[in-house]
Amino acid sequence: MKNRLKVLRAERDWTQADLANALAVSRQTANAIEKGKFDPSLPLALKIARLFNLAVEEVFIEELIVEDSHSTDI
């Protein structure tokens, strides 16, 4: 799942440590979420969205798998 955390953080001139502190998580966790390596739980995603006064879908962008339209129907 992609996200806009890096941009949102930069807009507020926050470091990753600041973000981690605000979310009460480790810096490793904040970094992993920002890089898209780790998808946060729903409560943490809501907390992140609330921190930036945005809706969850404005922070996190689902990577939709494009299905092959030519696949054979069974």
Added chain:
Amino acid sequence: MIDIKNSDTIGTEQNNTNISHLALWTLAWLASLALLRFGSEYIWNYHPGYSISVLITHLALGLAMIMANVKHLSNLDELQRKITMDAMGMTLGVGLIVGIAFEQLEDIKLISFEPEISHLVMLMAVTYIITIFIGSRKYK
């Protein structure tokens, strides 16, 4: 703007405190194990009363160690908990699979010594450390 500086130092301090408690309970549990094993042989000459007292103390310290571990886990954030739980799952799996296979080695005459539980404990400890390291690297 939200004041976000230094708001999580309490969480980090709590983590460090929990780790210290876990280390202390583990040391106490190990010391009681040594006392149980060697005390009965060298100190109280297998007197059942002393042995049972130390055994109960040893089990109580083990329970305290487990509770300290549970408290430590509950204070981790979700990624740290995932890394730890993954490592624990892998350790349990490796311990079970390799432990049972290793136990058969003497029976089928592939090794000449008797497999000890300490070998299994060492294997599990090494597995846990390696999987924690790999998990931490993965999410770096």
